[in-house]
Amino acid sequence: xILLTLVFTPFFAAIMPFFAGQRGRTWIALAAAIxxxxxxxxxxxxxxxxxxxxxxxxxxxxxxxxxxxxxxRLDGLSFLFAILILGIGxxxxxxxxxxxxxxxxxxxxxxxxxLFMGSMLGLVMASNLxxxxxxxxxxxxxxxxxxxxWNQQTxxxxxxxxxxxxxxxxxxxLLAGVLVIGHVVGSYELTEVLAAGDTLRASALYxxxxxxxxxxxxxxxxxxxxxxxLPHAMSAPTPVSAYLHSATMVKAGVFLLARLYPLLxxxxxxxxxxxxTGLTTLLVGAVTALFQYDLKGLLAYSTISQLGLITLLFxxxxxxxxxxxxxxxxxxxxxxxxxxMAAGIIDHETGTRDMRRLNGLWKYMPHTAxxxxxxxxxxxxxxxxxxxxxxEMFFSETLHQDLLGSFSWLLPTMATIAGAFSVAxxxxxxxxxxxxxxxxxxxxxxxxxxxxxxxxxxxxxxFCCLLVGIVPAxxxxxxLAVAAQxxxxxxxxxxxxxxxxxxxxxxLMSFIALLGGLGIYSQRAFLFRWYDxxxxxxxxxxxxNTVRFLYGFVSRSLSYLENGSLQRYISFLLxxxxxxxxxxxxxxxxxxxxxxxxxxxxxxALGLLVMVCSALLTMGFHRQRLTALLMLSVVGLVxxxxxxxxxxxxxxxxxxxxxxxxxxxxxxxVYFLPAQxxxxxxxxxxxxxxxIAACCGVLMTVLTFAVLTRPYTSIADFFLANSLxxxxxxxxxxxxxxxxRGFDTLGEISVLxxxxxxxxxxxxxxxxxxxxxDTEGRAWSAEAYPMVLGMLARLILPLALLVSMYIxxxxxxxxxxxxxxGLITAVALIxxxxxxxxxxxxxxxxxxxxxxxxxxxxxxxxTGLASLPLGYPFLTSAFAHINLPVIGEIEIASAxxxxxxxxxxxxxxxxxxxxGLGRIGHTVKLPEEQ
Numbered sequence: 001x002i003l004l005t006l007v008f009t010p011f012f013a014a015i016m017p018f019f020a021g022q023r024g025r026t027w028i029a030l031a032a033a034i035x036x037x038x039x040x041x042x043x044x045x046x047x048x049x050x051x052x053x054x055x056x057x058x059x060x061x062x063x064x065x066x067x068x069x070x071x072x073r074l075d076g077l078s079f080l081f082a083i084l085i086l087g088i089g090x091x092x093x094x095x096x097x098x099x100x101x102x103x104x105x106x107x108x109x110x111x112x113x114x115l116f117m118g119s120m121l122g123l124v125m126a127s128n129l130x131x132x133x134x135x136x137x138x139x140x141x142x143x144x145x146x147x148x149x150w151n152q153q154t155x156x157x158x159x160x161x162x163x164x165x166x167x168x169x170x171x172x173x174l175l176a177g178v179l180v181i182g183h184v185v186g187s188y189e190l191t192e193v194l195a196a197g198d199t200l201r202a203s204a205l206y207x208x209x210x211x212x213x214x215x216x217x218x219x220x221x222x223x224x225x226x227x228x229x230l231p232h233a234m235s236a237p238t239p240v241s242a243y244l245h246s247a248t249m250v251k252a253g254v255f256l257l258a259r260l261y262p263l264l265x266x267x268x269x270x271x272x273x274x275x276x277t278g279l280t281t282l283l284v285g286a287v288t289a290l291f292q293y294d295l296k297g298l299l300a301y302s303t304i305s306q307l308g309l310i311t312l313l314f315x316x317x318x319x320x321x322x323x324x325x326x327x328x329x330x331x332x333x334x335x336x337x338x339x340x341m342a343a344g345i346i347d348h349e350t351g352t353r354d355m356r357r358l359n360g361l362w363k364y365m366p367h368t369a370x371x372x373x374x375x376x377x378x379x380x381x382x383x384x385x386x387x388x389x390x391x392e393m394f395f396s397e398t399l400h401q402d403l404l405g406s407f408s409w410l411l412p413t414m415a416t417i418a419g420a421f422s423v424a425x426x427x428x429x430x431x432x433x434x435x436x437x438x439x440x441x442x443x444x445x446x447x448x449x450x451x452x453x454x455x456x457x458x459x460x461x462x463f464c465c466l467l468v469g470i471v472p473a474x475x476x477x478x479x480l481a482v483a484a485q486x487x488x489x490x491x492x493x494x495x496x497x498x499x500x501x502x503x504x505x506x507x508l509m510s511f512i513a514l515l516g517g518l519g520i521y522s523q524r525a526f527l528f529r530w531y532d533x534x535x536x537x538x539x540x541x542x543x544x545n546t547v548r549f550l551y552g553f554v555s556r557s558l559s560y561l562e563n564g565s566l567q568r569y570i571s572f573l574l575x576x577x578x579x580x581x582x583x584x585x586x587x588x589x590x591x592x593x594x595x596x597x598x599x600x601x602x603x604x605a606l607g608l609l610v611m612v613c614s615a616l617l618t619m620g621f622h623r624q625r626l627t628a629l630l631m632l633s634v635v636g637l638v639x640x641x642x643x644x645x646x647x648x649x650x651x652x653x654x655x656x657x658x659x660x661x662x663x664x665x666x667x668x669x670v671y672f673l674p675a676q677x678x679x680x681x682x683x684x685x686x687x688x689x690x691x692i693a694a695c696c697g698v699l700m701t702v703l704t705f706a707v708l709t710r711p712y713t714s715i716a717d718f719f720l721a722n723s724l725x726x727x728x729x730x731x732x733x734x735x736x737x738x739x740x741r742g743f744d745t746l747g748e749i750s751v752l753x754x755x756x757x758x759x760x761x762x763x764x765x766x767x768x769x770x771x772x773x774d775t776e777g778r779a780w781s782a783e784a785y786p787m788v789l790g791m792l793a794r795l796i797l798p799l800a801l802l803v804s805m806y807i808x809x810x811x812x813x814x815x816x817x818x819x820x821x822g823l824i825t826a827v828a829l830i831x832x833x834x835x836x837x838x839x840x841x842x843x844x845x846x847x848x849x850x851x852x853x854x855x856x857x858x859x860x861x862x863t864g865l866a867s868l869p870l871g872y873p874f875l876t877s878a879f880a881h882i883n884l885p886v887i888g889e890i891e892i893a894s895a896x897x898x899x900x901x902x903x904x905x906x907x908x909x910x911x912x913x914x915x916g917l918g919r920i921g922h923t924v925k926l927p928e929e930q
Contacts, residue, residue, distance in 0.1 A: 003058050003072040006042060006082070007125055010035050010118030017107040017114075025106050029097035032110035033090060036117065040086040043079070050079045051478050053485070057127060059189075066130065067188040073127040076482025080326070081124040081255055083479075084333050088247040089117050091457035095341055096239035098454035099348060109149055113243070116142035120248050124255055129178045129188040136174060136216070136252065140167045143249050147236040155235040162543050166229045170219025174256075177212030180205050181263070190259075194489060197263045210269055213260065214277075221253025221307045224281040228539025231300040238344025241296060245303055246336035251329060254307065257314040258329075261322055262489035265314070271403055274315030279414055281308025286421035290428060290520070291531045295343045295353040299336065302379065302425055305418065306332045312415075313394060316401050319493040323484040324393035330476060331386040331468065335378035338461035339429070342372040345450045345458070346433065351443030355432045362434040364447045369434040371458045378465040380426035380517065381419060381510060386468035386476075388510065389499065391419060395506040416509045416516070423517020428524070472497040567685070574692050581699040591702050593710035604645060611638040623677040625670045633663050649815035650733040653807070657823035661910060664830060668917040672768045728879030728893045729812035737817065738895040738902070742875040745898075746860050749905040753853040756909035760850075760916040768920050785836055793828075793835035800828030808903055812891075818899035822906025829907075830914050838915055849915065853908030860901030863894060 013035040020027040046056060059071035074082070093110065100106050119142050122135035141164070148160030182188045184203045185196040200206055217223070222230040230250065234241055244250070257274070264270055285305030292298040310332070313325035345368050346361065347353045362369045378385035381392075398412040439445065449455070467475045477497050485492050501507065520527070561572070600608075614634040621627040636659035643652035719732050719740065727735035737745050804824040811817030833841045842849075864875035879893035 001058070002042060002046065003056065003074055003125060006039050006074075007072060007118060007122045009039055010114045010121065014111045014114040014118070017110040021107040025097050025100065025102060028106050028110055029093055032114060033093045035114055036086045036090040036093065039121075040083075040090065043082050043086060046074060046079070050074060050076055051482055053482060055486075057191075059127070067128075067182060068130045069128050069189065070131065071127040071189060072122075072125045073190065074125060076479070076484070076486035077255075077258055077326075078124045078486075080330070080479055080483040081251070082121060084247050084251070084330070085117060085120045085124070088333060088337050088461075089113070089243060091337070091460060092239045092243040095242070095344070095454060095457045096237070098451050099237065099239055099344055105149075109146075109237070112142060112145040112149070113239075116146060116244070116248070120252065123252055127190045129182065129190065129193060132190075133171065133175050133178055136220075137168070137171050139249055139252060140164055140171055143167075143244055146240045146244060147233045149237055149240065150235070153235060155232070158540060158544065159229075159232040159235040162229045162540065163233045165543075165547075166219050166226055170216040170226070173212045173219075174216025177209050177216065180209040180212065184209070194260075194262050197266075200263060201267055206267070207269055210264055210267075210273070213256070213264065214273055217253040217256050217311075218277060219253075220256075221250050221311065222281075222304050223253070223277050223308065223311055224284050224304075227281060227285065227304045228543065230304055231297055232540050234294070234296040234300050238296070238340055238347065241299075242337045242340035242344065245300065246340055247333040250303065250307055251333065254310045254314070254325070254329060257311065258322060258326060258487040261314065261487050266317070268403070271315055271317055275312055275411075276315075278308045278310070278312030278315055279411065281305070282312055282418045283308075283414060283421075286418045286425070289425040290421055290524075291528060292425075293355050295346065295355055295358065295429075295433070296340070297353075298355070298425055298429060299339055299343060302422065303332075303336055305422065306336065306379075309391075309394060309415075309418070312411075313397060316397050316411075317403055318397055318400055319488060320393070320400075320495055321397045322487050323480070323492065323495060324390060324397055326484050326487060327393060327476075327480055328387075328390035330480070331378065331390045331465070334461045334464045334468070335375045335385075335387055338375040338458045338465070339372065339379065341458045341461070342368060342375065345454065346372075346447075348454075349444060349447040349450055350439070355428075357440040357442060358433045359437040359439055360435060361439065361447060364439075365434075365449050367449055367455065368458075371455070371462050373430050373434070374462045375458075375465060376426040376429045378469065380423040381513065383510075384466075384469050384499065386465045386472070388469060389472050389497065391513075392501075392506045392510055393495075395419070395509040396504075399505055412509065416513050419509070419513030420516030420520055423514055424520040424524075427517060427521045431521070470499065472499065567689070571688065571692055574696050578692070578695050578699060581703060585699065585702055585706065588706060591705050593706065595709045595711060597705075597708060604642075607638055607641055607645065611635055611642075614638065625673060625677060629663065629666055629670060633659065636662070650731065650817070650820075653815055653820045654823075657820055657827065660827050661823055661914075664827070664914060665917065668914065672920065727877060727895065728891060729895070731811060731813050731815060731817070733815075734811045734817040734899075735895070737819070738812075738898045739877045742864065742877070742895075742898060745902060746857075746864065746875070749860060749902055749909075750857050752909040753857050753905050756853055756912035757850055759913050763916045763920060766920050790835040793832045797828050797832055800824055804828070808899070811899060812893055812895060818902035819906055822903040823910065825903075825907050826910035826914070829911055833915065833918065838919065849908050849912045851908075853905050853912060856901045856903065856905030856908060858901070859904065860898050863898040863901065866894070 013032075016031040016034070017028045020031040049056060053076075056074040057072065059069055062068050062070045093113065096109065096113075100109060116139060119135050119138035123132060123139060126132035126135055144160045144164040147163050148156050150156040151160075178188070181193060181200060184200050184205055185193050187193060187196075200209065203209075219226045230245060233245060236244070282305050285301045285303070285308055289298050289301035289305060292301060306328070310325045310328055313321045313328070315321075343353065346358060346365070349365065350358060350361070352358065374385070378387040381388045395412065395415055398415045401411060402408050404410060439447070480497070481492060562569070611634075614631050618628050618631040618635065621631060636655065640652045640655040640659065643649075643655055716732075719736055722740075723732040723735045724730055727739040729735040729739075804821040807816035807824060808818055808821035809816075811821070829841065829845075867876040867878075868874060875898075877893065877895045877898070879891060879895070881891050884890060
């Protein structure tokens with residue numbers, strides 16, 4: 001229960017900031033901060049168990065057929081990330097209270113932040129791969145809201161769209177990879193999946209699964225060549241950058257590397273893909289960061305570089321490399337979050353992030369300068385700070401790999417070069433912003449220190465950098481050990497968290513990087529001139545041009561396919577059917593099988609002849625719309641009779657009432673169309689239609705003969721055997737609808753209600769000219785509501801309602817049910833509307849049709865939910881038999897309440913659609929209320 005509370009509390013509490021929205025930023029921030037405070041306290045209460053190596057888990061069955069369960073686990077790795085998510089999230093909320101202005105949508109910001117926090121907690125604690133993918137996508141969606149928070153700015157909209165497109169595409173690849181893993185392993189539960197590493201690596205599908213999963217990882221963690229989205233996401237408010245782009249969202253990818261390390265690692269595929277992607281990202285990010293003028297741009301590319309370092313470590317073939325990677329995840333989260341917050345303070349107090357104007361701020365903001373300098377030094381790997389220890393471990397691990405053979409020197413060399421550039425861009429952050437002259441044309445001058453409490457989050461994070469850097473074994477050692485052991489899946493190798501290991505090669509590499517960084521920065525003038533001479537490749541322009549090209553290609557393709565010709569659409573559809581049927585039927589050696597066809601009696605033959613003639617007449621008179629509609633109604637009536645002839649009374653009743661409603665609907669549409677349709681098809685087009693129709697007819701005939709003359713196993717036997725015992729009804733069709741496939745029915749009535757409401761919304765305010773004369777020029781009758789029709793409708797209505805009630809009540813055991821009864825009621829009420837007008841009928845009904853449809857869906861849903869408190873799955877039905885005086889034994893079934901929901905939805909939805917169409921051209925004055 002603790003794990004469920006940790007994951008889902010932020011989602012439910014996301015509405016709290018809106019309740020405090022009228023009381024100012026402080027109360028809104030406080031309402032948002034309560035959630036991570038409580039969750040952090042709840043998480044820390046499990047510290048002793050987690051540090052002891054225990055795995056706290058919970059599992060609830062959900063969609064078991066798909067292998068999707070609501071299962072979560074809290075081990076060392078998820079505990080570490082949960083602390084980062086909640087701890088830094090709490091600091092970001094305090095920081096954002098002072099960063100955001102009063103006139104911004106502060107409540108919306110904090111609500112989106114809580115949604116993202118819940119998504120990240122679900123991601124790191126999920127113990128089911130499919131559930132993990134769901135939370136993975138939720139992080140992309142919630143980060144889209146945060147990155148695009150300032151949606152009035154073009155850059156924010158474009159950055160949010162770019163981040164969603166890239167990470168969302170990677171999420172689809174990850175889903176495919178997870179499905180492949182589940183197919184090979186046979187389960188999606190993390191415990192079973194991690195134990196099946198040898199099975200997966202021995203499978204021929206291992207490379208496919210690995211590449212797909214790594215695509216998800218690389219896009220989320222901004223690895224080359226998918227790194228371009230991260231700098232453009234800097235258009236988000238700085239609290240978002242401090243949270244998403246240093247401590248949480250971009251860490252989701254490397255978290256997945258850590259989580260799936262026992263499953264996917266240990267192969268050449270893993271080494272080359274992960275190592276060289278990380279190395280390339282490390283170098284590209286480090287070099288590019290040095291030449292940025294935007295303060296957050298420099299931090300963004302440095303983040304890319306640091307993420308490349310972490311990825312590179314996971315790719316190395318040693319057990320200590322993942323330990324170093326997880327250690328650097330912790331260190332990077334602390335110093336980079338504090339740097340982003342410091343950059344936000346500078347932007348907040350000066351009005352700019354342009355480093356060409358930000359000079360000499362030490363004089364005006366000494367406190368902020370000290371904090372930023374310590375954090376930058378940690379990023380550079382200066383001794384006595386946390387970044388130095390993890391980078392030294394990184395250098396050490398690059399020295400202990402040999403998969404490159406004689407080129408094994410390449411990794412430590414490139415790592416040292418990247419370290420030198422990290423020192424250079426860290427030094428540029430310090431020197432250009434706080435020294436190097438005086439400020440130049442600042443929008444806000446003179447700058448000053450921010451409010452006291454705005455600096456507290458930065459101070460806390462900088463203190464962590466110092467604490468871990470000075471006493472690493474005491475401060476972070478136990479947490480790092482359990483997190484690394486959870487990632488490795490076995491006992492940890494020996495390592496020593498100390499600030500001094502003697503004079504060795506990693507220490508020498510660290511000092512070479514420090515001195516190299518000083519040398520690089522000293523030659524910055526020459527390097528900037530060289531960089532300015534390089535081609536300007538802007539990731540946003542490439543992305544936008546790609547999207548524009550794809551959009552144009554799709555638009556041109558659609559303009560060719562969708563030219564407004566219904567004939568073309570249907571011909572494409574039928575040609576596809578012809579191709580598929582031809583492919584499926586070609587392997588048959590003979591059309592007919594060993595079973596004999598049912599003999600055709602004279603009555604059936606007559607019905608078929610009437611159906612054929614009606615269909616041919618419909619085609620022959622298709623340009624005379626009313627005549628064609630009458631012929632089509634005959635076809636529908638004969639189909640209903642065919643169902644009745646072959647012992648399908650439920651289908652016959654359904655077909656009959658659906659036919660009536662459909663004809664009414666088409667009559668309403670035909671009313672606004674010319675009575676005579678123009679001839680549109682050419683002779684060649686007519687020939688094409690004849691050929692397509694003939695081919696479809698022949699192939700469907702062959703398919704029908706092939707199916708009916710061959711034995712096959714039907715699921716009907718199961719439903720016939722279990723309808724009474726399992727569903728409490730003898731009408732198998734109705735029991736299927738309200739019990740066995742009740743979830744399908746719930747979805748269908750929901751779609752019906754939504755469609756009806758959408759139809760009314762689309763037709764709202766639409767006025768079409770209605771005909772004043774018929775096709776022969778005779779004027780329509782001025783009497784809109786004939787008295788004879790009104791009297792007839794009043795007689796029919798109670799009879800129809802009585803029949804409807806009878807059909808409804810008998811539906812569970814005899815032909816009938818809520819769907820048929822609802823259509824009968826709707827037809828009777830439509831007839832009354834035709835006779836007296838919509839306003840007359842609706843005034844007397846005293847119920848709004850949208851409410852009626854919504855009530856039906858809610859009743860059906862409530863019936864399904866009622867089974868959950870009793871410990872049964874959603875939509876489990878129950879039935880019982882009781883004896884009443886005089887009446888005798890009767891059956892009571894919960895499915896009747898569900899069927900009532902179907903009835904109300906059908907009545908409300910059908911009336912909404914038909915009434916909406918009937919209101920389009922209604923210009924006749926209604927009769928006086930009677």
